[in-house]
Amino acid sequence: MKSIEELQKLREEAQKELKVRMDTGTVITVGMGTCGIAAGARETMHAILEELNKHQIEAHVKTVGCIGMCVHEPLVDIEQAGKGRITYGKVTPDRVPRLIEEHLINGRVVEEWVVARMEESANK
Ligand code: FES
Numbered sequence: 001m002k003s004i005e006e007l008q009k010l011r012e013e014a015q016k017e018l019k020v021r022m023d024t025g026t027v028i029t030v031g032m033g034t035c036g037i038a039a040g041a042r043e044t045m046h047a048i049l050e051e052l053n054k055h056q057i058e059a060h061v062k063t064v065g066c067i068g069m070c071v072h073e074p075l076v077d078i079e080q081a082g083k084g085r086i087t088y089g090k091v092t093p094d095r096v097p098r099l100i101e102e103h104l105i106n107g108r109v110v111e112e113w114v115v116a117r118m119e120e121s122a123n124k
Pocket of ligand 1: 033034035036066068069070
């Protein structure tokens with residue numbers, strides 16, 4: 001994975017296949033600030049898209065410039081309707097399969113990687 005352009009193309013292709021359901025679905029946000037990229041956020045993004053595709057999980061994957069916690073990069077937010085929003089830190093590509101399986105498939109938060117959480121009501 002070399003450039004943001006390639007990453008965006010990959011994301012668009014994956015999203016087409018995954019059929020976005022914004023209202024009731026899952027939103028995954030990857031921090032792509034300078035420090036996020038330096039910490040390997042591109043590779044994390046790539047790993048997330050591959051893992052979602054592999055499991056045929058419908059989710060909207062987006063990037064933000066900076067989530068604001070350099071020390072925990074790469075940062076990944078997972079937001080689900082009715083369940084609030086969880087921010088995970090140090091999401092290196094090797095952690096992605098467990099994260100997707102636990103959080104999205106089994107519905108369990110991976111507590112030891114959580115750096116912040118926002119309840120559903122605080123989010124509206
Ligand atoms: S660029 Fe790292 S917290 Fe903003």
